[in-house]
Amino acid sequence: MRLFEYQAKELFEETGIPVPKGRLVSDAADLDGALEEVGLPCAIKAQVLRGGRGKAGLIQLASTAEEARAKAEGIFDSIGDGRSLLVEQALDIERELYLSITAEPVSGSALVLASAEGGVEIEEVARTMPEKIVRERVDLSEGLLPYGARNVMFELGLEGDEARQGSAMLMSLYDLFQRYDAELVEINPLVATESGALVAADGKVTIDDGSLARQSRFPLSRDYFESDIEYEAAAEGIPYIEFDGDIGLMCAGSGLTNVIYDLVNYGGGSVASYVEFGGPNYRKGAKAMELTMRSKPKVLLVVTFGTIARADVIAEDLAEAIGRLQPDFPIVTAIRGTGEEKVRELLGGAGLEFLDDTEDAVERAIELARVAKR
Amino acid sequence: MSVIIDSATRVLVQGITGKESRFWTRHMIDYGTNVVAGVTPGKEGQEVEGVPVFHSVRRAVEEFPADASLLFVPPRFARDAVYEALDAGIQKVVVLCEGIPLHDALRMRRAALSTGAMVIGGNTSGVISTGDGAMMGFFPYWIERVYRPGRVGVMTRSGSLTNEITARIVEAGLGTSSIVGVGGDAVPLTRFAEVLPLFEADPGTDAVVIIGELGGTMEEEVAEAIEEATFTKPLVAFLGGSTAPKGTKMGHAGAIVTAGKGTVEDKVAALEGAGALVAGRPSEVGELLQTVLAKVG
Numbered sequence: 001m002r003l004f005e006y007q008a009k010e011l012f013e014e015t016g017i018p019v020p021k022g023r024l025v026s027d028a029a030d031l032d033g034a035l036e037e038v039g040l041p042c043a044i045k046a047q048v049l050r051g052g053r054g055k056a057g058l059i060q061l062a063s064t065a066e067e068a069r070a071k072a073e074g075i076f077d078s079i080g081d082g083r084s085l086l087v088e089q090a091l092d093i094e095r096e097l098y099l100s101i102t103a104e105p106v107s108g109s110a111l112v113l114a115s116a117e118g119g120v121e122i123e124e125v126a127r128t129m130p131e132k133i134v135r136e137r138v139d140l141s142e143g144l145l146p147y148g149a150r151n152v153m154f155e156l157g158l159e160g161d162e163a164r165q166g167s168a169m170l171m172s173l174y175d176l177f178q179r180y181d182a183e184l185v186e187i188n189p190l191v192a193t194e195s196g197a198l199v200a201a202d203g204k205v206t207i208d209d210g211s212l213a214r215q216s217r218f219p220l221s222r223d224y225f226e227s228d229i230e231y232e233a234a235a236e237g238i239p240y241i242e243f244d245g246d247i248g249l250m251c252a253g254s255g256l257t258n259v260i261y262d263l264v265n266y267g268g269g270s271v272a273s274y275v276e277f278g279g280p281n282y283r284k285g286a287k288a289m290e291l292t293m294r295s296k297p298k299v300l301l302v303v304t305f306g307t308i309a310r311a312d313v314i315a316e317d318l319a320e321a322i323g324r325l326q327p328d329f330p331i332v333t334a335i336r337g338t339g340e341e342k343v344r345e346l347l348g349g350a351g352l353e354f355l356d357d358t359e360d361a362v363e364r365a366i367e368l369a370r371v372a373k374r
Numbered sequence: 375m376s377v378i379i380d381s382a383t384r385v386l387v388q389g390i391t392g393k394e395s396r397f398w399t400r401h402m403i404d405y406g407t408n409v410v411a412g413v414t415p416g417k418e419g420q421e422v423e424g425v426p427v428f429h430s431v432r433r434a435v436e437e438f439p440a441d442a443s444l445l446f447v448p449p450r451f452a453r454d455a456v457y458e459a460l461d462a463g464i465q466k467v468v469v470l471c472e473g474i475p476l477h478d479a480l481r482m483r484r485a486a487l488s489t490g491a492m493v494i495g496g497n498t499s500g501v502i503s504t505g506d507g508a509m510m511g512f513f514p515y516w517i518e519r520v521y522r523p524g525r526v527g528v529m530t531r532s533g534s535l536t537n538e539i540t541a542r543i544v545e546a547g548l549g550t551s552s553i554v555g556v557g558g559d560a561v562p563l564t565r566f567a568e569v570l571p572l573f574e575a576d577p578g579t580d581a582v583v584i585i586g587e588l589g590g591t592m593e594e595e596v597a598e599a600i601e602e603a604t605f606t607k608p609l610v611a612f613l614g615g616s617t618a619p620k621g622t623k624m625g626h627a628g629a630i631v632t633a634g635k636g637t638v639e640d641k642v643a644a645l646e647g648a649g650a651l652v653a654g655r656p657s658e659v660g661e662l663l664q665t666v667l668a669k670v671g
Contacts, residue, residue, distance in 0.1 A: 139484065140481050258614040
């Protein structure tokens with residue numbers, strides 16, 4: 001679960017990582033108070049989780065109160081209800097660096113990544129200037145030791161007081177990585193100011209989804225999702241993604257779901273939504289169908305080949321959901337795996353045809369979507 | 375023949391008294407697996423499907439030495455249970471559950487590397503040796519069109535996709551030696567390239583199918599093993615996720631670790647560059663296998 005920038009910065013501040021003076025504003029009327037507190041010029045930053053905020057105009061600078069008001073209103077309008085702005089003191093930027101910690105699965109360690117080329121996406125740096133990325137592996141049982149942090153800073157070319165500040169910052173960042181079971185902690189840009197201070201101008205903290213149960217500080221809430229459906233699905237523990245195509249996918253197992261998604265695209269079809277209800281979720285077929293119906297698909301395609309996800313249970317739930325929800329679009333199914341010998345009859349009772357082959361089912365769904373569009 | 379387990383392997387089941395665990399223990403025994411003991415703290419003296427239960431792995435192996443342990447434990451207890459098995463000297467551990475905390479997985483990976491034990495999982499159906507009637511995990515082996523003994527080794531990151539692909543192998547008139555689910559987690563505790571030498575050495579395996587997907591570098595490591603000729607048998611790959619929208623799941627820094635690796639496109643290029651065959655669709659897997667096996671003769 002990715003945290004909002006203002007939450008990441010709260011964590012930074014608590015652990016001693018310098019951040020710009022800032023205030024969270026949830027209403028245009030609160031802006032004046034915030035400006036008084038942080039001063040001008042200021043940065044106004046939309047608190048949304050999508051990437052590319054700068055390019056989308058969701059981060060703006062203002063040098064007068066009037067300008068700040070106009071820009072804040074503009075951003076509020078484009079991000080919609082319930083979203084906040086972070087108003088921050090603008091920094092005197094001398095240069096921008098990059099610093100992050102993530103998981104390194106091959107050796108089973110944490111990995112510090114740093115670069116003197118900050119402010120741009122790190123993938124871009126990796127692609128164009130891979131030699132500009134400094135890496136330092138950290139053994140989780142020992143943790144990051146001060147010499148490791150110093151090494152990173154010297155590799156980056158920092159000296160004197162800047163190197164000391166940078167090392168302290170990295171030690172704190174590692175502390176957060178460890179304490180909050182993070183998948184990623186990132187400071188980009190890490191600003192070196194004209195006056196020689198290092199400040200975290202932006203912050204990203206993603207908590208590992210598998211660790212949320214032991215990270216009670218950040219409970220799941222509607223705020224973290226773009227739509228009600230996505231939130232409801234997440235609360236049920238069902239992976240759900242919405243697209244703007246025609247075919248609603250309900251599949252068991254993420255590996256199979258990804259392949260069905262590929263096959264639909266290969267065949268010239270398009271996907272309306274993606275629900276994966278396999279493994280421990282296989283008894284949630286009816287809920288998955290309700291969610292899928294709200295994405296307004298032209299065709300529903302159900303494909304499973306489960307082990308734990310029993311085919312007979314899935315077929316039975318689906319038949320029940322069809323009876324109750326009365327969908328007005330065609331449904332194509334290939335439901336196989338444990339218990340499959342009972343599936344043909346169960347589906348027949350709900351007026352559905354039993355298809356045995358994944359690729360045939362995908363083709364049929366694409367064809368029906370085409371007909372429905374005419 | 376098979377890899378990792380066979381019908382002689384002495385298997386311990388940790389968390390044996392749970393409902394799902396009882397169900398699959400019965401099936402493992404029916405299939406021919408040599409389940410020697412079970413462990414659930416606090417339940418020593420009970421029996422599950424005729425298998426004696428002990429408080430701890432240490433007490434179980436004192437009476438019934440075991441070669442391998444299968445873990446039916448919830449993700450939050452996975453680390454404890456894996457370390458308990460390693461501490462008792464067990465060299466093969468299979469952990470099935472999905473949702474192991476990331477940092478726990480990193481620590482387990484490190485522990486496995488330093489002890490030299492093979493820990494497989496998480497988020498997997500486990501390992502089945504169809505060639506020699508033994509299984510650790512949950513595979514519906516009674517579905518004959520999916521599970522048939524033969525000479526093709528399978529390694530997979532996805533349980534649901536395994537059924538889809540092994541059905542194609544059987545459809546082509548072939549069968550499997552062992553199916554090894556390395557699992558779908560971000561930190562697989564054993565990687566494809568670490569299973570490969572076992573299939574290379576197994577006289578019962580003529581070719582290997584890998585079922586991979588986007589993300590990580592496991593498929594690229596397989597390509598390296600072929601290039602370095604540490605793996606010399608024919609290999610067919612099927613990879614999911616080639617049209618997947620760029621995931622939000624993986625943070626930027628996660629994507630950069632793999633710098634230029636990780637997309638299906640790159641994986642296909644690496645594998646084909648090394649001489650492996652890559653199936654574009656599930657239905658192509660059988661035919662490609664027939665082709666490579668015909669060449670071997």
